[in-house]
Amino acid sequence: DGGITQSPKYLFRKEGQNVTLSCEQNLNHDAMYWYRQDPGQGLRLIYYSQIVNDFQKGDIAEGYSVSREKKESFPLTVTSAQKNPTAFYLCASSLGTPRRSGNTIYFGEGSWLTVV
């Protein structure tokens, strides 16, 4: 099946640790995104990438890092600099670039990160 796969589904982080969330898509989409969702709230953009080896900060990039070495992969690292990382993280992708309106964004199933 084509789609967006996020792993792990649940992840626990100790204080001071970096953790990496995986996102893989086999939709042949050019653009990929990471969003953060806090309970009862909407989605906020962390980072996005329009093309391999290029990515841009979103609204809440501080404390996060990404890489885009392959078209199908866009891992997100939550660093120790992120002071409030407990949230639901959603990876997404779209066929075209973010700046081209009309490109529907599709989401993965999400990863829960909890600081212990």
Add this chain to the structure above:
Amino acid sequence: GESVGLHLPTLSVQEGDNSIINCAYSNSASDYFIWYKQESGKGPQFIIDIRSNMDKRQGQRVTVLLNKTVKHLSLQIAATQPGDSAVYFCAETSQGMLTFGGGTRLMVKP
């Protein structure tokens, strides 16, 4: 920045009735709108979209209406079913970047 918001945080309907979920947007330059459905613990699922050159679009049991004059978007679900219970988000794009509303929870009573 510009914002997208929803009028009702929770909507409760009887099974079989029609549901209407509303969304107001403030960016007059928005040119593409999407409705998503999010079930508990899952990622948002695309439902239907509409471009700004249209005022109505129909899907299977769903209809999206766009009123650009008052910057209002609505999602109508016909014959609401228990499986429709979820949080519904509207999102608007201007220059391609999505801005999400806060979401409306739809509860379907049997």
